[in-house]
Amino acid sequence: MxxxxxxxxxxxxxxxxxxxxxxxxxxxxxxxxxxxxxxxxxxxxxxxxxxxxxxxxxxxxxxxxxxxxxxxxxxxxxxxxxxxxxxxxxxxxxxxxxxxxxxxxxxxxxxxxxxxxxxxxxxxxxxxxxxxxxxxxxxxxxxxxxxxxxxxxxxxxxxxxxxxxxxxxxxxxxxxxxxxxxxxxxxxxxxxxxxxxxxxxxxxxxxxxxxxxxxxxxxxxxxxxxxxxxxxxxxxxxxxxxxxxxxxxxxxxxxxxxxxxxxxxxQAYRWYTVTVKGRDCHTGTTDFRNRSDSMLTAAKLILHSHNKASEMGCLASTGILNLKPGSTNTVPGSVQFSLDMRSKENSKLLELEEVLRAEFPKIAAGDVVDCMNMAGTKGRGCEVEWRLDTDSPxxxxxxxxxxxxxxxxxxxxxxxxxxxxxxxxxxxxxxxxxxxxxxxxxxxxxxxxxxxxxxxxxxxxxxxxxxxxxxxxxxxxxxxxxxxxxxx
Amino acid sequence: MxxxxxxxxxxxxxxxxxxxxxxxxxxxxxxxxxxxxxxxxxxxxxxxxxxxxxxxxxxxxxxxxxxxxxxxxxxxxxxxxxxxxxxxxxxxxxxxxxxxxxxxxxxxxxxxxxxxxxxxxxxxxxxxxxxxxxxxxxxxxxxxxxxxxxxxxxxxxxxxxxxxxxxxxxxxxxxxxxxxxxxxxxxxxxxxxxxxxxxxxxxxxxxxxxxxxxxxxxxxxxxxxxxxxxxxxxxxxxxxxxxxxxxxxxxxxxxxxxxxxxxxxxQAYRWYTVTVKGRDCHTGTTDFRNRSDSMLTAAKLILHSHNKASEMGCLASTGILNLKPGSTNTVPGSVQFSLDMRSKENSKLLELEEVLRAEFPKIAAGDVVDCMNMAGTKGRGCEVEWRLDTDSPxxxxxxxxxxxxxxxxxxxxxxxxxxxxxxxxxxxxxxxxxxxxxxxxxxxxxxxxxxxxxxxxxxxxxxxxxxxxxxxxxxxxxxxxxxxxxxx
Structure with missing residues (x-):
């Protein structure tokens, strides 16, 4: 035609x-x-x-x-x-x-x-x-x-x-x-x-x-x-x-x-996979101070991403989460979760990412960041890795x-x-x-x-x-x- | 013999x-x-x-x-x-x-x-x-x-x-x-x-x-x-x-x-499965106020169980977590997670359970409990269900x-x-x-x-x-x- x-x-x-x-x-x-x-x-x-x-x-x-x-x-x-x-x-x-x-x-x-x-x-x-x-x-x-x-x-x-x-x-x-x-x-x-x-x-x-x-x-x-x-x-x-x-x-x-x-x-969105590396241990035999609890750490990071996105007028959410090894009486040594962050402004989104990239390791180490780690017991800490999967300006x-x-x-x-x-x-x-x-x-x-x-x-x-x-x-x-x- | x-x-x-x-x-x-x-x-x-x-x-x-x-x-x-x-x-x-x-x-x-x-x-x-x-x-x-x-x-x-x-x-x-x-x-x-x-x-x-x-x-x-x-x-x-x-x-x-x-x-231990019911929605099109984000809520509950167990000298941890539907750009409508709680004293463990059973729904509804919901945006809330799987005094x-x-x-x-x-x-x-x-x-x-x-x-x-x-x-x-x- x-x-x-x-x-x-x-x-x-x-x-x-x-x-x-x-x-x-x-x-x-x-x-x-x-x-x-x-x-x-x-x-x-x-x-x-x-x-x-x-x-x-x-x-x-x-x-x-x-x-x-x-x-x-x-x-x-x-x-x-x-x-x-x-x-x-x-x-x-x-x-x-x-x-x-x-x-x-x-x-x-x-x-x-x-x-x-x-x-x-x-x-x-x-x-x-x-x-x-x-x-x-x-x-x-x-x-x-x-x-x-x-x-x-x-x-x-x-x-x-x-x-x-x-x-x-x-x-x-x-x-x-x-x-x-x-x-x-x-x-x-x-x-x-x-x-x-x-x-x-x-x-x-x-x-x-x-x-x-x-x-x-x-x-x-x-x-x-x-x-x-x-x-x-x-x-x-x-x-x-x-x-x-x-x-x-x-x-x-x-x-x-x-x-x-x-x-x-x-709006702009960026998708990440965040990996939290801790250490498997027995839930009964390991006190809080000696744990590197990747699930607890992931919970803090997910909550913090929400709090920070709220504060900066952006969106953040986790739609996928996988942990290992996956047993009720084993503190998980590894968690991977998706992080979907969005903003009307590219610059705002990059700013949010920059803040979280700086703060996630601190939270994972047990340091106080905003209201994270204000309560609870400081453990041995976890490591955090980011991977950018999708970038849509x-x-x-x-x-x-x-x-x-x-x-x-x-x-x-x-x-x-x-x-x-x-x-x-x-x-x-x-x-x-x-x-x-x-x-x-x-x-x-x-x-x-x-x-x-x-x-x-x-x-x-x-x-x-x-x-x-x-x-x-x-x-x-x-x-x-x-x-x-x-x-x- | x-x-x-x-x-x-x-x-x-x-x-x-x-x-x-x-x-x-x-x-x-x-x-x-x-x-x-x-x-x-x-x-x-x-x-x-x-x-x-x-x-x-x-x-x-x-x-x-x-x-x-x-x-x-x-x-x-x-x-x-x-x-x-x-x-x-x-x-x-x-x-x-x-x-x-x-x-x-x-x-x-x-x-x-x-x-x-x-x-x-x-x-x-x-x-x-x-x-x-x-x-x-x-x-x-x-x-x-x-x-x-x-x-x-x-x-x-x-x-x-x-x-x-x-x-x-x-x-x-x-x-x-x-x-x-x-x-x-x-x-x-x-x-x-x-x-x-x-x-x-x-x-x-x-x-x-x-x-x-x-x-x-x-x-x-x-x-x-x-x-x-x-x-x-x-x-x-x-x-x-x-x-x-x-x-x-x-x-x-x-x-x-x-x-x-x-x-x-x-020590005594009790194992639970906690179910958080929210509502699936698009991560991009739904603002925080209109979400019932079961993963965010689960993150708060896991963190709170740790904080409360710390405060009361008990243990709490999550070793299994499954969410649905499991897509980066969908806010999950359903999360199930294991909760393993332990204490030297049976009475202490039951007390911890009682506190959490009372506070989890409040946190899921968006109310301020300790440092939970002090920051972030209050959404439409989620429902919480408990199931006791194992009781070992x-x-x-x-x-x-x-x-x-x-x-x-x-x-x-x-x-x-x-x-x-x-x-x-x-x-x-x-x-x-x-x-x-x-x-x-x-x-x-x-x-x-x-x-x-x-x-x-x-x-x-x-x-x-x-x-x-x-x-x-x-x-x-x-x-x-x-x-x-x-x-x-």
Whole structure:
């Protein structure tokens, strides 16, 4: 399928061609507007407010497509069923086929790249890299119906709404279904957007093997016929801007009564393995002074990492802990635990690491550090080793995009909306992390019940799904307007 | 083999017959003394001091028998090799055969009970339940050369020394090799002394299956021909007193410069499984206030158990910890950990438990208890459940026996000995725990390097082995003298 080949570079951020483009598939062109406004540039806030998505249609379509990859039932309602739609599986193929048919029916051009990511493009008045709504249709093995899926469906609902209202955009708009965002079956998450952005090589992406089996991403792309001909490259297949609607996957919005999160970026995280070396000894025959208790020491370090992260406005947590030898009456001589530390700011995260790297050995030696070792008996001490496993620096989303999301949300929620719209930092990674390095990007968060995600019982209410899709549409139109204004 | 059948009950603690008894095996009788003293009653401290063991012979014999059940080499010296002599194995049979031959050569009667424990008896001037030196010849799978083995060899060296010096005791003395003290192959430790004491049924002892295989203790006793005809019973086969020489298996003597531990008892211990229930959540998307972090909570509880045990003069430790689901970027919703708590006093241990049972839920809820929750962020809290897995009350050894050990040690070590002899509580269980309920009992501890035991590199120096055996001999002779004095 044909890529848009930009002919001139108009601004730092996007390229546009000098001639209006025609969709190669359905020959429907928007060079002549049939809407009330020929241009988003001329739309007032009132006009924008009238472009409303069909919330019921969105909800119905989303749950209809959940027939492909049915997971665990967790409740009594028809939609109280989780998802099991692993990337490039037969179920994923069915969802992809539905996606392609749906967007072609809406008059879109479809491009599939070498990683199987699908780009649906609705032409604008002018040519240029499209403003996309992007997310993913693959799920965790025991996932829910909203993570990723909501973002793609909201994108399609956006296209339907624009068609229904005969709204013409200045530049093309579109929807992306990114391949294997979850990294569950093929264990690199956001791998296709990573290849597109140049952060992961195509070779690595293609050769990535499934967790329990011999297939690679390439062999499965071939099998399900989604190995596209478009180069998986931000240079060859550029994005004008990327907006991603997603459930928050955390409890912050819900707990604070917020309705929309205008996501300013993704926090930095670093993953470590900390090893505490002590000495095995008998729990009965060794007094506290003669022990090198690696489990007791690990407990102090885990607690201290929490205390220090709290103090510095960061996050820290331990999700894996293994000890040896593992007997009730043997004081363990060795403990390894994971340490996941996060912060909005790279510098803050490095500062936290520096403090802990300096203080852990002191605590392990029995010295008093803050409230550690204030009580208890000083033993013979332990040794501490650190290993950095993952380093993911902070991502800052594009200010203009964040502003579009915020204004769109405030417009939808009305005058009392200030407290309902929260500027947020995403705790988890998304495809938007990779797009943000190559194109203006922001995300829209909506609450999910109890912050539960990656679980069959993940739930986002019809109201919140609709809110998110409405804000997505408004943000894309606002951005299109700004883009045209800037070009003029 | 014939059991001694006591004809009259002389004291609360032991039974003696009115007639001198003859050994049924070698017809060597001690009714006519050929030693310098006919009675331990008449021996002065000076006389006792002259009855000295042969330290070189002890060391040589001990290591000679370690050819049966050779374990891992850990050093360059010929004796730097660990042991692998599981109870009732072919190697254990060879060690038993050597034991029986050795004590028969020394003129002893041999009785084997229904649990395979071997009782060697050297007649005294009067009949009665013997004063025994008892321990075990079986080892851990990766054990050392001193745990148990030293105690049995010291008993045999005692018999040799008495024979060499023509020393006659008032009452019979002997040596016991208890079956399966370790509980490594057949997983109940001290099982044969337990059956003897009536704490474990013979049926349970016989039917106990090996850890990795179909054999039972009974089938293996039959196979190696050590299923004895003497009832395994403290009533049918009584013990006059029980002294056990053992390596400390802890670092206290070595660290304090002590040479001999006069063991006053065995501490109480209770084993628990503590379950902390929180809620799985994403480490990146969930702020501290919205977490129910079971690992962080477990860290606090483990640390608090240490602090509180320290404060109350008890011990507490965690040797097993399992968490779920076990992923770096998921805050664990469930943690289970073992808690091993010990104290010299039953009441103290129960008091510690009561305090922790009251305080753990408060700490898990985020309340400030001592220095817990003084820093950090209060989350949504976790729930705590306790399960008691093992309850082993404290054992108090017999004051007279402890006094005999202490006096024997002080006599051997000389006038400067006060700081070299320490009254101690055993942290680990031994066969003496079971004998102490049925006969006057005490133990003698000698240092082992770095407190290491249940490990190939377990080590007790020739000097310490000799010291222990000398104190054992002295304690048995002192006890024999006291016993005769009391009878008069």
């Amino acid at each position: 044909r890529s848009i080949r930009p002919q001139s570079l108009c601004t730092k951020f996007w390229r546009i061609s000098s001639q209006p483009q025609r969709c190669q598939f359905h020959k429907r062109a928007f060079s002549i507007s049939v809407g009330r406004r020929t241009s988003t540039v001329d739309m007032t806030e009132e006009d924008l407010a009238k472009v409303e998505i069909d919330r019921q249609r969105l909800w119905g379509e989303l749950h209809k497509t959940c027939e492909w990859g049915v997971g665990e039932r967790w409740g009594e309602n028809p939609t109280d069923v989780g998802m099991h739609r692993l990337a490039l599986s037969d179920d994923d193929k069915k969802a992809r086929d539905w996606f392609v048919a749906a967007v072609q029916n809406l008059g879109c051009e479809v491009k599939i790249d070498a990683m199987g990511s699908i780009f649906a493009i609705r032409p604008g008045k002018k040519a240029g890299p499209p403003t996309y709504a992007g997310s993913h249709l693959d799920t965790q093995p025991t996932g829910g119906r909203y993570d990723g899926i909501l973002g793609v469906h909201a994108g399609i609902e956006m296209l339907r709404t624009l068609n229904d209202g005969n709204v013409e955009t200045e530049y093309p708009v579109g929807v992306i279904n990114w391949t294997n965002e979850e990294g569950a079956r093929f264990p690199i998450s956001m791998v296709a957007s990573g290849v597109w952005a140049g952060a992961v090589s195509l070779e690595k992406g293609h050769n990535l093997k499934e967790v329990n089996g011999p297939a690679t991403q390439k062999s499965e792309l071939e099998r399900i016929k989604y190995l596209g001909t478009t180069e998986a490259s931000h240079e060859v297949n550029p994005i004008g801007a990327h907006f991603e609607l997603h459930i928050e996957q955390g409890p912050i919005l819900e707990a604070s009564g917020g309705k929309i999160g205008a996501v300013e970026g993704v 902070a991502t800052k989303f594009h200010e203009v995009c964040v502003k579009c999301v915020q204004e769109s949300a405030e417009a939808m929620l009305g005058t009392a909306s200030t407290s309902l719209v929260r500027k947020m930092t995403s705790g988890a990674g998304h495809d938007s992390v990779y797009t943000s390095g190559r194109a203006p990007t922001s995300m829209i968060f909506v609450p999910c019940r109890d912050g539960v995600s990656h679980h069959p019982a993940e739930y986002c209410s019809p109201e919140d799904c609709g809110n998110g899709a409405q804000v997505l549409l408004g943000a894309v139109l606002r951005y299109d307007r700004l883009r045209a204004e800037r070009a003029n | 014939r059991s001694i059948r006591p004809q009259s009950l002389c004291t609360k603690f032991w039974r003696i017959s009115s007639q001198p008894q003859r050994c049924q095996f070698h017809k060597r009788a001690f009714s006519i003394s050929v030693g310098r003293r006919t009675s331990t009653v008449d021996m002065t401290e000076e006389d006792l001091a002259k009855v000295e063991i042969d330290r070189q012979r002890l060391w040589g014999e001990l290591h000679k028998t370690c050819e049966w059940g050779v374990g891992e080499r850990w050093g360059e010296n010929p004796t730097d090799v660990g042991m692998h002599r599981l109870a009732l194995s072919d190697d254990d049979k060879k060690a038993r055969d050597w034991f029986v031959a050795a004590v028969q050569n020394l003129g002893c009667e041999v009785k084997i009970d229904a649990m395979g424990s071997i009782f060697a008896i050297r007649p005294g001037k009067k009949a009665g339940p013997p004063t025994y030196a008892g321990s075990h010849l079986d080892t851990q799978p990766t054990g050392g050369r001193y745990d148990g083995i030293l105690g049995v060899h010291a008993g045999i060296e005692m018999l040799r020394t008495l024979n060499d010096g023509n020393v006659e005791t008032e009452y019979p003395v002997g040596v016991i090799n208890w079956t399966n003290e370790e509980g490594a192959r057949f997983p109940i430790s001290m099982v044969a002394s337990g059956v003897w004491a009536g704490a474990v049924s013979l049926e349970k002892g016989h039917n106990l299956k090996e850890v990795n295989g179909p054999a039972t203790q009974k089938s293996e006793l039959e196979r190696i021909k050590y299923l004895g005809t003497t009832e395994a019973s403290h009533e049918v086969n009584p013990i006059g007193a029980h002294f056990e020489l053992h390596i400390e298996q802890g670092p206290i003597l070595e660290a304090s410069g002590g040479k001999i531990g006069a063991v006053e008892g065995v 404290a054992t108090k050894f017999h004051e007279v026996c402890v006094k005999c050990v202490q006096e024997s040690a002080e006599a051997m070590l000389g006038t400067a000995s006060t700081s070299l002899v320490r009254k101690m509580t055993s942290g680990a269980g031994h066969d003496s725990v079971y004998t102490s309920g049925r006969a006057p009992t005490s133990m003698i501890f000698v240092p082992c390097r770095d407190g290491v035991s249940h490990h190939p590199a377990e080590y007790c120096s020739p000097e310490d082995c000799g010291n222990g055996a000398q104190v054992l001999l002295g304690a048995v002779l002192r006890y024999d003298r006291l016993r005769a004095e009391r009878a008069n």
